Amino acid sequence: MPDTQSETESLLDIVRGIDGRTIMLPEFQRDFRWELEQTYDLFDSLIREIFIGTIIYGKPSFGMTLREIDIRPRKSKGKGKGSIPQLVTHNLSTAEILKQAQTKNLRIVLDGQQRITAIYRAIVGKDNVHIVLRDLSGAEDIGRLTLEEMLDYVAGEESSTAISVKLADAYLAETKVWEQDDIDERFAQSLYAQTQLQNADPAQRKQAERLYRRAISRLIDFYKQQKLLAFYMLDMNLEKFCLFFERSNSRGIQLNFTDILAAKLYSGFNLRKRIEEFESLHKITLNREIVVRAIAYISSIERGVTIEIDKTYILKHLEADDFKSHWDAVCDLYARTLHYLASQHYILSQDWMPSENMVIPLMIFLREIGGFDAMNEEQRRFIEFWYWASIFANRYSSATNEVIITDCGVLTQIARDEQIATRGYFIRLRSLITEPEDLFSYTKRASATYRGILNLLGYAAQGLKDWNSTHTIDISMRLEDHHIYPRAYIASGPELDIDQAEAEQLVDCVANRTLIPKLLNIRIGKRPPGDYLTEKQKKNSELATCLASHLIPPAILTESTWNSCFSLFLDERATAIFALIERYAIIPATEMAARYGRQVETDSNGQTPHRPRLKDMLADGRIKIGDWLYIQKCADKRAQVVSGGVVEFEGQQMLINTWGQQVTGWLSINIYQSVYLERTGEPLENLRTVPSEGGEV
Secondary structure, eight states, X not given: OOSEEEEEEOHHHHHHHHHTTSEEEETTSOOOOOOHHHHHHHXXXXXXXXXXXXXXXXXXXXXXXXXXXXXXXXXOTTSOOOOOOOXXXXXXXXXXXXXXXXXXXXXXXXXXXXXXHHHHXXXXXXSOOEEEEOXXXXXXXXXXXXXXHHEEEEESSOOSSSOEEEHHHHHHHHHTTOOHHHHHHHHHTSHHHHHHSTTOXXXXXXXXXXXXXXXXXXXXXXXXXXXXXXEEEEEOOHHHHHHHHHSGGGXXXXXXXXXXXXXXXXXXXXXXXXXXXXXXXXXXXXXXXXXXXXXXXXXXXXXXXXXXXXXXXXXXXXXXXXXXXHHHHHHHHHHHHXXXXXXXXXXXXXXXXXXXXXHXXXXXXXXXXXXGGGOOHHHXXXXXXXXXXXXXXXXXXXXXXXXXXXXXXXXXXXXXXXXXXXXXXXXXXXXXXXXXXXXXXXXXXXXXXXXXXXXXXXXXXXXXXXXXXXXBOOTTSOEEEEESSOHHHHHTOOOOSSOHHHHHHXXXXXXXXXXXXXXXXXXXXXXXXXXXXXXXXXXXXXXXHHHHHTTOOGGGGTOGGGGGOHHHHHHHHHHHHHHHHIIIIIXXXXXXXXXXXXXXXXXXXXXXXXXXXXXHHHXXXXXXXXXXXXXXXXXXXXXXXOSSSEEEEXXXXXXXHHHHHHHHOOSOOOXXXXXXXXXXXXXXXXXXXXXXXXXXX
């Protein structure tokens, strides 16, 4: 049996469903916010058969708090503030939800609340909405006119110069079974009849009454029209429900799974209110999913069950009592962990954290040890290594729940000074960046590795310096990843120590980026680095010291030749950044594995052995200039080797990583695993283990 259905319904179906409480809203839905003008446009579109979008309903399969459609009076000027009545809510258990879904066709509105509420309020008269008719005094056959042919416009009040029909009057005429006399009496009370027909001849009045009755009749037919509104029904077993909301942003439904959880817990624990209280008290943004997952982890530990922190498990098994027991303590762990990361310069700002999911294992570590100040030096060094190694191994890019659970267990063992039980753990912490050139591949701020590199600069310097002053960048500042050599400057075609096409490909790489306050970035403009930095130095005499904290050579302030040395700058800065990655994420691996691992998992010097790169294979003949490369799923978008890291694609030269990112749409790409050499039909990775033409591997 299919899980979804595509159907249509009438406006009367919606009204009956709302009146019968078989169409309701989950508590997490926002309030009704439409202005009356939006309601007018909606009905104008419906009457003119202009598509207004599909309504999405769900048939719930688990307990949650539902609320009724908003029928409260609109606030208007001059009436004072007064108290706003509370929306009516219903706390339904899983059994009650399932029973009503089966016996009463209970459905909840997932997308379309504003449209449905506007329709209901206008039809039943909570909002005054009128259709104003055209001047049809000369129409020969009124009986054949459609509603669209009669309509001039939709408005919130009657017209004194044209016949107007209130939408609610047509609904009353249908539900109260008005006779012709009732309809004529209502017309006689209208503004048009009172102002325009007092002295009219009987024939004119009779024609107007016929038009009014015709409009009422057509509106009733309009309300009953079965194929007027399209809706999509989601049969909400929990797994699909979670998946729907994970992907809901693409449908414009800005919801988080914790919104759904809030609706489930509402009667016993007001999650939304507690979040607001936390943020008001701490002046930091609470990542709701982090706190909820941490509560799920701790609850699983206490129950002695298999640890699960995925969304389906949380919605199925976490109850209000779990949140009452752990909310305050877990929020405290969250705040203290963020404070530690900021104070120790692991993060420059909350917005620029490499991966917020890494906070959960640190919270569990803190819960175990009691306070970060209680760490011994060995534990501190492990946390330092684990943090940076996890980022540069890109551990938190996929299968995140498994990684979180594993790392929570590992950091619990570290807190207890125990050996790490997870086999092969340190192999998983090997850096994917193995030489400076790798940094040129990272260009997207969405990449955790990209953000990690920028934060690592702050950690190594124990705080990046604001270029406006000698002050350290504060976690509350809005930061921007600034191009040190501005993109517009590079695009202007200055004389550089690198080919123009290659310079334009490299300008966005992380080696040419650093984090600075947003307002400063706006003022920098398009000038070469020596130009705008020298001007900045006039206001900050200590700018050279600030630049050094960003791994930018202070000589850029005094030697104008740096304006043309873009390639040299990238090489030197990439080398300096890679040295930091080695220091914090690669070199300590051997010591950590020997201290905490159950087996040695790295080579003797703690580093990944150097393997041939593209330029090496080009130099020794394994790859040749002019060779064609392709990616299997994009085989028609081939590129031709131009030099050691550059290819030509569709007439343009670019870095091989840029080509791979462009044709696949990925944020980053491992060219050795994904790119194939057309001449051999094998991935580049295979060429790294075969002898060169000179006989060496």
